[in-house]
Amino acid sequence: MFKNNAGQVRSGWIILIAFFFMFMGQAIFMLPGMTLLSILEISSGEVSVEIDMNSINNPWMILMTQGAATFGGIAATLVIWRAINKKYPLDLGLRGPTKDLLFGLFLGAISMTVIFFILLVTGNINLLNSLSQPVITTFTFSYLILFILVGFFEEMFFRGYVMKTMMERGNNKWLIYIVSALIFSIAHATNPNVSIFGLINIVLVGLLFAYMFDVTRSLLLPIGFHITWNFFQGNVFGFAVSGTAPYGMYKIEMTSTNDLFTGGAFGPEGGALATILILLSFVATYFYAKSRKEKPLFSSL
Secondary structure (H helix, E strand, O other), rough: OOOOOOOOOOHHHHHHHHHHHHHHHHHHHHHHEEEEEEEEHHOOOOOOOOOOHHOOHHHHHHHHHHHHHHHHHHHHHHHHHHHHOOOHHHHHHHOOOHHHHHHHHHHHHHHHHHHHHHHHHHHHHHOOOOOOOOOOHHHHHHHHHHHHHHHHHHHHHHHHHHHHHHOOOOHHHHHHHHHHHHHHHOOOOOOOOOOHHHHHHHHHHHHHHHHHHHHHOOOOHHHHHHHHHHHHHHHHHHEEEEOOOOOOOOOEEEOOOOHHHHHHOOOOHOOOOHHHHHHHHHHHHHHHHHOOOOOOOOOOO
């Protein structure tokens, strides 16, 4: 039950332990910001039993809470990778050519831009300010920092840690893909306005990130895609990001009730357009990786 045929602790138990310490790391790093937020609420007379993380409307408090928690997740991932797996940080996949990161940043940005303009020209959304007049606020920069941290953290843990831990235990390549994508989706299951289709799309994008990691042998491509997919979605075009409130440079209103197409309150990640763009990103990644002529990381499994 606890060990495989080679006498090693099964990867599932290791990942479960890593999950526990990762969440502990997030909680510890978020504690100072949450304490300060509670003090500010008490001083203003707005005391609540539970703080809604999605209702924080101060850009710096967002960084001190959500940003700090994400940084704590990164730190915890590195610690458990070293303490449990006995490996160094770069062994997670944090190495590779800069062009991998740049291609990922481009692909994530162009994917969300295509979704935005399709929804705009089909009348599924209305743009409330001109394309030539984006509104740049402090939230723009605070969320840019947050999404950079999120991109690194989630790829380091869900792809780097989970996939490499399973690889070390000799698991099948496709099992590694599927398990990492399912865990990634389950971790988003408690997001606001979550939908079944949204969780399916998160599984699909988890498979895309796993594929990117595999064919480039690096986390840089999925990290880049993850950062700009989130940032352009929420803080450029003003969509909800996995159900969380946006602070976009552009202000939009949804005019369609076809949530299956638009994603509704969950954001484009919950709609069919995202499915199409994710599938197209598989194709783009295939041709990009083919030009590099790199042997896939999990090819021998």
